[in-house]
Structures are given as C-alpha cells and as structure tokens.
Amino acid sequence: MVGFETFLETNPSNERKTSVGYDVPLGVDIRGRYDGEFAKILTKDALLFVASLQREFRNHVKYAMECRKEAKMRYNNGALPGFDPATKYIRDGDWICQSPPPAVADRRVEITGPVERKMIINALNSGAKVFMADFEDALSPTWENLMHGQVNLKDAVNGSISFHDKARNRVYKLNESTAKLFVRPRGWHLPEAHIFIDGEPATACLVDFGLYFFHNWSAFRRTQGQGFGPFFYLPKMEHSREARIWNNVFEVAEKMAGIQKGSIRATVLVETLPAVFQMDEILYELRDHSVGLNCGRWDYIFSYVKTFQSHPDRLLPDRVLVGMTQHFMRSYSDSLIRTCHRRGVHAMGGMAAQIPIRDDPKANEAALELVRKDKLREVKAGHDGTWAAHPGLIPTILDVFTNMGEKPNQIQSMKRDDAASLTEDDLLQIPRGTRTMDGLRLNTRVGIQYVAAWLTGTGSVPLYNLMEDAATAEISRVQNWQWLKYEVELNGDGLGVRVTRELFGRVVDEEMGRIEREVGKEKFERGMYKEACKIFTRQCTATTLDDFLTLDAYNNIVVYHPAGVSRL
Numbered sequence: 078m079v080g081f082e083t084f085l086e087t088n089p090s091n092e093r094k095t096s097v098g099y100d101v102p103l104g105v106d107i108r109g110r111y112d113g114e115f116a117k118i119l120t121k122d123a124l125l126f127v128a129s130l131q132r133e134f135r136n137h138v139k140y141a142m143e144c145r146k147e148a149k150m151r152y153n154n155g156a157l158p159g160f161d162p163a164t165k166y167i168r169d170g171d172w173i174c175q176s177p178p179p180a181v182a183d184r185r186v187e188i189t190g191p192v193e194r195k196m197i198i199n200a201l202n203s204g205a206k207v208f209m210a211d212f213e214d215a216l217s218p219t220w221e222n223l224m225h226g227q228v229n230l231k232d233a234v235n236g237s238i239s240f241h242d243k244a245r246n247r248v249y250k251l252n253e254s255t256a257k258l259f260v261r262p263r264g265w266h267l268p269e270a271h272i273f274i275d276g277e278p279a280t281a282c283l284v285d286f287g288l289y290f291f292h293n294w295s296a297f298r299r300t301q302g303q304g305f306g307p308f309f310y311l312p313k314m315e316h317s318r319e320a321r322i323w324n325n326v327f328e329v330a331e332k333m334a335g336i337q338k339g340s341i342r343a344t345v346l347v348e349t350l351p352a353v354f355q356m357d358e359i360l361y362e363l364r365d366h367s368v369g370l371n372c373g374r375w376d377y378i379f380s381y382v383k384t385f386q387s388h389p390d391r392l393l394p395d396r397v398l399v400g401m402t403q404h405f406m407r408s409y410s411d412s413l414i415r416t417c418h419r420r421g422v423h424a425m426g427g428m429a430a431q432i433p434i435r436d437d438p439k440a441n442e443a444a445l446e447l448v449r450k451d452k453l454r455e456v457k458a459g460h461d462g463t464w465a466a467h468p469g470l471i472p473t474i475l476d477v478f479t480n481m482g483e484k485p486n487q488i489q490s491m492k493r494d495d496a497a498s499l500t501e502d503d504l505l506q507i508p509r510g511t512r513t514m515d516g517l518r519l520n521t522r523v524g525i526q527y528v529a530a531w532l533t534g535t536g537s538v539p540l541y542n543l544m545e546d547a548a549t550a551e552i553s554r555v556q557n558w559q560w561l562k563y564e565v566e567l568n569g570d571g572l573g574v575r576v577t578r579e580l581f582g583r584v585v586d587e588e589m590g591r592i593e594r595e596v597g598k599e600k601f602e603r604g605m606y607k608e609a610c611k612i613f614t615r616q617c618t619a620t621t622l623d624d625f626l627t628l629d630a631y632n633n634i635v636v637y638h639p640a641g642v643s644r645l
C-alpha cells in the first residue's frame with residue numbers, strides 16, 4: 078500500500094470529528110446510522126480518499142450535469158441527437174484501446190445482481206465468467222444496502238464471504254473457482270445524502286467507487302485480476318466528457334495506489350440515446366482503461382422516450398413491443414459491435430428480461446426459448462458476451478455462446494464493417510407497433526409495484542415472470558407520462574380511446590385493486606403500495622418530466638441519524 082501511504086502522509090486529516098460516531102476527516106460528515114461493520118469501511122483514510130476525489134472532480138461533474146440540461150433543452154426545442162462534427166477526427170482515426178486484460182478476455186456470460194450477501198455468493202459461484210455487482214439499476218440505494226454492499230464486496234474479494242440462511246439451515250461459501258468481479262457504481266446524477274463533504278452531499282458514484290477501490294484494489298489484483306483491476310461497469314453516461322471524468326478519476330486512483338496506469342478497467346454501458354453517437358469518443362477518452370461497451374438496452378429505451386419527450390411524432394408503441402429486433406435497436410447493437418471491435422475491445426450484449434418460471438414447466442421452456450433466441454441473435458451479430466439476470470439461465474446462455482467457437486471473444490473475427498454504413502436515421506428510426514390499454518395498464522401496475530419494492534429496499538424484483546429493475550420501471554413511467562402529455566390514441570384497441578388524466582386516474586385505481594388482489598390484503602397493507610402509487614402517479618402526470626424516477630424518490634429512503642430530515 079505504498080502509494081496510499083504516501084497519499085495519506087501528504088494529506089493529513091489534521092482534525093478528527095465525530096458526527097454519528099464515525100471517525101471522520103475534516104470536512105466530512107456522515108449522517109447514516111453507525112454500525113461497527115460499516116465503520117471498517119468508513120475509515121478515516123478511506124473517507125479522505127473519497128473526499129479527495131469529490132474535491133478534485135465535483136466541478137467537472139457539475140459542469141457535465143449542466144451540459145446534460147443544455148442538451149435536453151435543445152432536444153426539447155426540436156433538435157435531434159447526432160454525431161458531433163467537432164470529433165469526426167476521433168471517429169475517423171486509427172487508434173485502438175489497450176488490449177483486454179487476460180483475466181477477462183473471455184466474458185461470454187456475465188451475471189448481474191445487487192450487492193446483497195447471498196446473491197453475491199450465488200453469482201460468484203454461478204458458472205458465469207463475470208459477476209457485475211450492482212450499486213445501480215438493481216439496488217435501492219438505502220444506507221443499509223450501500224454499506225452492507227461494501228462490506229459484502231470486501232469479504233468477497235478477500236475470499237472470506239459466507240452467509241448462513243438460518244431458516245433453511247444452509248451455509249453459503251465461495252467455490253474454488255468463481256466469476257470475475259466487476260462493480261457498477263451509481264450514475265453521475267445521483268447524490269449520496271448520507272455523506273456530506275464540505276457541506277454538500279457527496280457524488281454517489283465517487284462514494285461507491287472510492288470506498289470499493291480503497292479497500293479492495295490490492296487484494297483484487299492479486300487474487301482475481303492477474304495483476305490488473307479492479308474492474309468496473311460505468312452506467313448512464315450521455316457524453317464523452319463524462320467518460321473523461323471517469324478516466325481522470327481512474328488515473329488519480331492509480332497514482333494514489335501506486336499502480337500502473339491502465340490497471341483499472343471499465344466497460345461503459347451505452348444506455349442513453351445521445352451516447353450512441355459518442356461511442357468512439359467514449360472509448361477514446363477511456364482508451365487506457367477501457368474493456369469495452371455494453372448494450373444497456375432497457376435504459377436505452379427509457380432514454381429514447383426521455384430524449385424525445387417533446388417530439389409527439391416519435392412516440393413508442395407498447396413497452397413489450399420495443400425489442401432488439403426493432404430497427405433502431407438492431408442498429409444500435411450492430412454499431413456498438415463494429416465500434417468496439419474496430420477499437421480492440423469487447424462488445425457486450427444486454428439483458429433479456431425473462432427469468433426461470435419455477436411452477437410452470439411449459440411457461441418456463443417458453444421463457445428459456447425467448448432467452449435462447451435473444452442470445453443467439455447477439456452471438457451471431459458479433460457480441461463477445463452477454464448478461465444473465467438469474468443463475469438458472471446460465472447453462473442455456475453458455476450453450477448459445479459456444480457459437481463463438483474456441484476463441485475467448487470475437488473481437489478479431491467479427492469486425493462488422495457492414496455496420497459502418499448505419500446512419501443517424503437508422504439509429505433514431507421510430508419503432509413500429511401499436512399502443513393499447515393493456516400496455517397502459519401494465520406500465521402502471523409494474524411501475525407502482527417496482528416503486529413499492531424500491532421504497533422498502535429492494536431494487537430488482539420478479540414481476541409477471543420478468544425481471545424488473547430501475548431501468549425497466551423508468552420505461553413504464555416515461556411512456557405513461559408521454560402518452561398522457563399528448564393524450565395519445567390507444568390505436569391497437571380499435572376503440573379510439575385517448576389517454577387522458579381521467580382515464581389514467583381510473584386505470585390507477587383499478588390497477589391498485591388488482592395489485593391488492595394479487596399480493597393479498599395483508600402484504601398490500603404492510604407494504605408501501607399507497608406511497609408508491611402517489612409517487613408514480615405524480616411522476617406520470619407532472620407538467621415537466623422528472624429526469625429520473627429514483628432521483629425524485631430518493632428523499633423517501635434517506636434516513637438520518639440521529640433522526641432528522643433529508644435536506645436535498
């Protein structure tokens with residue numbers, strides 16, 4: 078830890094203040110509950126590292142968020158996202174990224190899941206090549222979830238993680254051979270309200286990254302990364318300037334740890350519509366730290382609606398009809414493969430929403446068949462690997478990815494030069510399909526149940542045999558909002574019904590009734606369905622579209638100690 082020791086010596090936290098009970102450096106205040114286990118993560122030195130990242134990068138982050146607002150204004154005034162003429166030289170240039178670290182050359186199946194203790198063990202033991210431990214779409218960012226998540230990851234990297242399921246008297250431990258760990262911190266837009274630095278909430282992703290890196294970089298490189306790492310997934314970026322901030326964060330972290338530049342590697346999720354026009358630029362910024370791009374299809378669909386929130390000529394059909402075979406989605410995946418392989422890095426596929434259906438073998442086989450079809454399309458298109466939401470899907474997906482042959486990836490063999498001809502029009506083409514009352518009802522029922530789960534600390538849930546998380550719930554929210562804003566006709570029902578506030582009010586009441594019948598009166602009363610309904614309904618009917626469901630809902634899960642009120 079030579080590097081960090083030097084950093085800590087030259088940055089003495091010359092004052093020790095305790096707030097809730099943690100030993101903190103000057104300028105840092107912890108407002109979350111004290112816990113002896115959390116204190117081993119929230120050490121003064123780790124917090125000093127997080128604070129140093131916050132101080133160095135906060136203005137860059139603020140500027141990037143202002144740029145997002147400015148771009149939103151342009152789109153709302155009728156502009157379309159597109160390639161930036163100013164960076165044509167990057168798109169046309171012949172540069173390549175650093176080659177993938179040997180430890181993760183083969184990434185054909187990656188399982189994802191929240192940083193929950195049992196799930197971490199199950200995911201690492203699942204037979205997948207990679208496990209993406211999620212602080213983002215799959216996690217409700219309560220203080221308890223975040224801090225337990227950091228404790229769990231530290232134990233996982235140390236190899237000491239275990240879990241005793243007392244009800245089933247089952248003990249979970251790591252197998253001899255485990256998946257390689259990637260960590261997905263939250264997006265740039267989110268604050269961490271339980272940690273204040275210089276009087277402001279910290280930038281959430283710098284907390285997630287900083288604490289994880291500080292505690293694990295050394296063990297990770299020794300035990301998992303074969304001299305590289307740690308590895309990350311980076312979510313929800315809209316522009317390469319945001320990737321530049323991450324690149325700079327990585328360089329600072331490497332310098333502080335005293336490890337070689339290029340040790341840290343990250344895969345960027347291309348999951349916003351503006352980012353699809355920035356893929357080369359994002360890779361260019363991260364060329365020393367990149368290990369590819371990933372098709373984050375669910376947030377991408379959400380972003381399509383959000384970007385075109387003021388474009389009534391670009392309304393989406395029912396959510397269930399917006400799949401990867403729609404022209405704009407296929408073009409996105411093909412362009413991503415071509416871009417990644419041209420630059421020498423992995424082009425990762427995305428998440429099929431189907432999960433195993435335990436109590437219905439026929440329905441289960443149908444779900445598996447949908448996953449198989451989706452993954453076959455991905456591997457044939459040239460993707461180097463893909464995501465699985467559930468361990469039960471891994472054998473099927475591994476089997477499909479044997480189509481890649483003996484090689485660990487298709488970076489050299491599937492150049493997809495044909496995708497060079499894809500244009501802005503291809504990437505923006507309006508998806509085909511109709512809008513129905515069932516679509517409106519499903520959006521409402523799923524949105525409310527997801528928010529109810531999220532408010533009680535669960536960030537990914539099975540609903541109607543599909544995986545739902547923050548990204549899929551966002552599609553439900555923004556689609557309802559847009560249909561209401563333009564009072565669209567539900568043109569798939571043949572009845573000429575328009576989505577008015579009155580209609581939506583009735584739908585909400587009826588769907589709440591259905592939820593109550595489905596989950597049972599007791600669970601309904603015990604849960605947070607009514608609060609969720611209020612939040613979801615407000616968001617769907619707001620005059621101005623909220624940027625993120627979870628940003629608006631966040632105040633509801635912030636808990637200060639001693640008891641206080643969130644001041645975000």
Ligand SMILES: CC(=O)SCCNC(=O)CCNC(=O)[C@H](O)C(C)(C)COP(=O)(O)OP(=O)(O)OC[C@H]1O[C@@H](n2cnc3c(N)ncnc32)[C@H](O)[C@@H]1OP(=O)(O)O
Pocket residue numbers: 188189190191195196197199200211214215375376428432433465466467468537538539543544545546548549
């Ligand atoms: C849009 C995106 O960002 S996608 C990426 C983010 N989303 C995710 O990561 C979702 C990950 N998946 C999940 O959270 C879960 O699979 C769900 C919520 C969809 C379904 O959960 P459940 O209904 O509880 O699954 P189920 O009961 O079938 O689980 C069976 C077993 O598999 C385990 N399991 C299920 N999913 C996972 C997973 N992703 N990782 C590890 N273990 C898992 C369960 O812990 C359980 O273990 P046990 O038998 O030892 O008790």
Ligand SMILES: O=CC(=O)O
Pocket residue numbers: 214346348372373374375376377427428548
């Ligand atoms: O993060 C993945 C997505 O699809 O969104």
Ligand SMILES: [Mg+2]
Pocket residue numbers: 214312346348373375376548
């Ligand atoms: Mg996402």
